Amino acid sequence: MRTVLFVFTLGAAIAAAPLAGQTPPVKSQGGVAFGTAPVAVARPAQALQPAPAAQPAPAPQRAHAPQSAPALHPAPAPRAPTAAHPAPPAHPAPTAEGELQVPAGWIPEAWAPQDPADSLYRAAREALNRNDYDRAANLFAEIIRRFPQSQYAPDAYYWQAFALYRKGGAQDLRAALDLLERQKSLHPKAATIAENEALATRIRGQLARLGDARAAESLTKSVAESTTACNAEEDAVRVAALNGLLHMNADRAVPILEQVLARRDPCSAPLRRKAVFLISQKVTPRTEDILLGLAQEDPDPEVREQAVFWLSQVGSEKAVDALVQVLRTSTDATIQEKAIFALSQHSSQRASAILREYASRDGVPSRLREHAIFWIGQSGSPEDARFLRDLFSRTADEELKKKILFSLSQMGGRDNERWLLDVALDTKAGLEIRKSALFWASQSGVPFEELAALYDRMPERELKEQLIFVYSQRSERAAFDKLIEIARKDPDRQLREKAIFWIGQSDDPRATEILLELLTNG
Amino acid sequence: MRTGDITPELSAWAAELLTGTRLLLDSPAAQDPRLEQLLLDLELILAQIARLSSTGDPDGEAAMIDEALENRGTLTRIRAVVPAGPPVTGT
Numbered sequence: 001m002r003t004v005l006f007v008f009t010l011g012a013a014i015a016a017a018p019l020a021g022q023t024p025p026v027k028s029q030g031g032v033a034f035g036t037a038p039v040a041v042a043r044p045a046q047a048l049q050p051a052p053a054a055q056p057a058p059a060p061q062r063a064h065a066p067q068s069a070p071a072l073h074p075a076p077a078p079r080a081p082t083a084a085h086p087a088p089p090a091h092p093a094p095t096a097e098g099e100l101q102v103p104a105g106w107i108p109e110a111w112a113p114q115d116p117a118d119s120l121y122r123a124a125r126e127a128l129n130r131n132d133y134d135r136a137a138n139l140f141a142e143i144i145r146r147f148p149q150s151q152y153a154p155d156a157y158y159w160q161a162f163a164l165y166r167k168g169g170a171q172d173l174r175a176a177l178d179l180l181e182r183q184k185s186l187h188p189k190a191a192t193i194a195e196n197e198a199l200a201t202r203i204r205g206q207l208a209r210l211g212d213a214r215a216a217e218s219l220t221k222s223v224a225e226s227t228t229a230c231n232a233e234e235d236a237v238r239v240a241a242l243n244g245l246l247h248m249n250a251d252r253a254v255p256i257l258e259q260v261l262a263r264r265d266p267c268s269a270p271l272r273r274k275a276v277f278l279i280s281q282k283v284t285p286r287t288e289d290i291l292l293g294l295a296q297e298d299p300d301p302e303v304r305e306q307a308v309f310w311l312s313q314v315g316s317e318k319a320v321d322a323l324v325q326v327l328r329t330s331t332d333a334t335i336q337e338k339a340i341f342a343l344s345q346h347s348s349q350r351a352s353a354i355l356r357e358y359a360s361r362d363g364v365p366s367r368l369r370e371h372a373i374f375w376i377g378q379s380g381s382p383e384d385a386r387f388l389r390d391l392f393s394r395t396a397d398e399e400l401k402k403k404i405l406f407s408l409s410q411m412g413g414r415d416n417e418r419w420l421l422d423v424a425l426d427t428k429a430g431l432e433i434r435k436s437a438l439f440w441a442s443q444s445g446v447p448f449e450e451l452a453a454l455y456d457r458m459p460e461r462e463l464k465e466q467l468i469f470v471y472s473q474r475s476e477r478a479a480f481d482k483l484i485e486i487a488r489k490d491p492d493r494q495l496r497e498k499a500i501f502w503i504g505q506s507d508d509p510r511a512t513e514i515l516l517e518l519l520t521n522g
Numbered sequence: 523m524r525t526g527d528i529t530p531e532l533s534a535w536a537a538e539l540l541t542g543t544r545l546l547l548d549s550p551a552a553q554d555p556r557l558e559q560l561l562l563d564l565e566l567i568l569a570q571i572a573r574l575s576s577t578g579d580p581d582g583e584a585a586m587i588d589e590a591l592e593n594r595g596t597l598t599r600i601r602a603v604v605p606a607g608p609p610v611t612g613t
Contacts, residue, residue, distance in 0.1 A: 122586070128566065129590035151578060162569065166562075191577040195537065195569060202544055232534060236541045243545055270538065277545055 117143045117150035124156070128163055137163040154190030157183035158199070165203050173207050177215075198236040205244020219244045223256055230267040239274045250282040258286075261294060261303075269300040276303055280310035287314055292322035295335065305338050312342030320351045327358065337371050344375035352379065356387050360394075370403045377407025385411050389419055402436050409440035417446045425457070435466040442470040452482050465498050472502035480508045487518060529575060536571035543568060560599050567596065 115121075124139030140160035143152055150156075157179045164176035180200045183190055190196075201222055207215035222241035242260070246253040260268070260275045272294075279290055291314070294307035308326055311319045320343070327339040340358070343351045358364065359372035373391075376384045385408060392404045405423065408416040420441035424434050442451055451474070455467050468486060471479045483506075487499035500518060503511050543565045552558040570587050577583050591597060 125586055126589075129586070129593065131562075155573075155577075162566070191573045194576070195540070195572055198537075198541065199569075232537060236537060239541050240544065243548055247548060274541065274545060277542075277549075281549060 115147075115150050115152065117147035117152045117156075120147070121150075121152040121156065124159065128159060131166070133163040133166045136160075137167070154183065154187030155192045157187065158190065158192035158196060161199065161203075165199065165206075168206070170207065170210050170212065173203050173210075174212075176203050177207075194233050195236075197233065198240050201237050201240035201244065205240060205247065208244055208248045216248060219248070220252070223253070232270065235271045235274075238271060239278075242275065242278055246278055246282060250284075254279065254282060254284055254286075258290060261290065261298075264299055266299070269303065272298065272300060272303050273306060276306040276310060280313065283314055288316060288318045288322045291319075292325060295322070295326050295339075296329065301332075301334070304332070304335055308335060308338040308342050311339075312345040315347055317348060317350065320346055320348055320354070323351075324354055333365065333368065336368055340368065340371050341375055344372075344378065352376075352381075352384070356384070359387075360391060366397060366399060369397075369400060373400065373403045373407050377404075377410050380411050382415075385413070385416055389416075392423075398430065398433065401433055405433070405436050405440045409444035412444050417441060417444050420444060421446060421450065421454075424454070424463075431460065431462055434463060438463065438466050438470055442474065448474055448476045448478050452478065455482070455486070461492065461495065464492075464495055468495065468498045468502060472505065477508075480506060480510065484510075484514055487514070533572050533575040536568045536574075540565065540568040540572055557603065560596075560603060563594055563596055563599075567591065 120139055120143055124136050124143065127133075127136035127139060137160050140156040140163065143150060143156040144160070147153060161176035161179040161183070164172040164179070177200055180196050180203075183193065184196055187193070201219065204212075204215040204219045204222075208219050219241050222237065223245050238260075242253060242257060245256070257275050257279045261272055261279065263272065276291075276294060279287065288311065291307045291311045295304050295311065298304050298307065308323070311323050311326075323339045323342050323346070327336055327343070330336050330339070340355065343355050346352075355372050355376055359369050359376060361369070373388065376388060388404045388408055388411075392401055395401060395404075405420060409420060420437050423429055423437035424441060426434065429437075438451075438454070451467065451470060455464060458464055458467065468483065471482050480503075483499045483503050487496050487503055490496050490499070500515070503514055543561055546552060547558070547561050547565065552561055567587060567590060570583065570590075574580050574583055574587075
């Protein structure tokens with residue numbers, strides 16, 4: 001189970017890793033696109049409004065931004081088992097040669113104790129996992145040399161090649177290629193054979209970058225070998241070849257990538273998802289057009305989403321135009337959301353202005369406007385804060401208003417805090433809006449004294465209830481004191497009960513004592 | 523990890539992630555040494571998972587992978603890289 005969980009975690013990690021050194025500018029904490037899944041990592045403040053409802057209510061949680069991340073990975077596609085493990089070999093009789101060089105004090109767990117290479121194999125794999133590539137390569141070589149009939153020998157070729165590939169020198173890489181060739185010819189049913197060609201192609205790519213003409217030629221041939229077969233292993237090889245070629249000779253690789261991306265068959269979708277990533281890595285005058293075409297026309301949703309994401313990472317005005325076109329012409333709300341996010345990540349003033357204009361526009365779906373408001377709020381700029389406050393006064397849509405309250409609370413700052421309190425005190429505003437403003441004002445960090453002073457200024461019971469809830473969510477001692485005061489002295493029985501409820505939910509060490517006191521005194 | 527978790531689908535998925543990991547290793551993302559090392563560790567672990575379903579001893583192999591994850595603190599490092607935030611939706 002653990003590995004399964006790990007893979008899920010891994011997917012998230014890959015998708016959300018910081019994009020350090022990414023060539024196109026990333027406005028903030030951009031996401032990494034990773035083969036199948038560019039994921040936008042929201043800027044730091046990410047919160048999902050718990051409904052600022054009257055209590056009892058769940059404790060507020062800093063939580064999620066509107067999900068702007070493209071899908072992470074496709075569901076695992078079934079792949080036929082590729083290679084059966086070879087039948088257990090006849091084992092050579094144990095000899096003195098079987099003495100193993102293992103770390104002192106280390107007792108290997110026996111997997112196949114009947115196999116004389118068992119402990120050696122385990123020691124080799126452990127060395128590999130410790131990044132001790134020299135030792136790992138030597139131990140795997142020893143298995144091949146001393147125990148050629150061992151059940152571990154077929155995979156030892158692959159892992160020795162892997163260790164040498166990690167060492168990375170030209171000589172090591174060539175030796176690794178030779179091992180992989182030998183594995184193919186000697187052990188075509190080895191468990192690792194499915195990964196053999198992908199690793200070999202990757203190694204050729206590295207050799208090509210080191211100036212190895214033969215490897216470069218082989219790589220070019222691999223890329224040229226077009227196939228329409230639905231085969232994940234072939235795809236992996238082709239992606240490795242395209243990646244290698246892209247780093248060696250982008251002018252040759254880009255047209256081939258375009259050919260791959262021009263395909264529309266479902267079978268090639270996994271390949272196209274990788275190709276989108278690759279095409280975005282080498283910005284050419286055609287990059288925006290290619291990405292726009294994919295965003296609009298590719299039948300695979302993930303390819304479309306990735307295309308939009310990568311448009312956000314191309315820092316050109318042409319990319320902004322493309323995103324605007326996606327936003328205006330797409331009928332897919334998910335893609336439109338991605339375009340909004342992508343615009344928010346673009347560094348140009350024009351992109352920001354387009355986003356503000358979109359958020360203001362009547363006649364577009366509220367959900368998209370809310371999305372735009374959220375991302376505007378994440379910018380933190382005073383201009384955007386002014387815009388949101390102004391939009392609040394202009395719109396009659398209550399949901400949009402609530403989204404603006406939330407966004408401004410996320411922006412923080414004294415101006416926004418005061419404005420939120422003003423909304424809370426505005427008797428012309430609806431009660432729900434005022435309650436929401438109270439909640440988000442508190443969440444944005446308004447000093448507690450200001451919140452405490454509101455209790456007597458707000459005659460409406462519903463607002464007082466909201467304040468009690470808001471106090472319960474603050475960590476200051478003064479907030480708990482205020483709850484005690486209300487529980488003891490408020491003339492309104494219902495409000496006292498609310499305060500008692502939240503005292504009961506508190507972690508404050510005084511809570512039990514206070515509750516006992518209130519119980520005793522009625 | 524239980525034997526039942528080790529399926530061809532899991533291996534296929536690992537293989538696909540492995541391809542993606544290698545693309546990232548060649549991308550500017552890997553210019554961050556911390557991320558590069560994490561990606562290298564992931565590459566090795568994924569290579570091991572990718573062949574799990576066809577190995578003759580999946581339990582032994584899985585134990586080896588678990589051990590590697592533990593020893594290298596891979597999960598902790600992943601969590602350090604992944605910012606707190608929304609769960610990523612899949613398709």
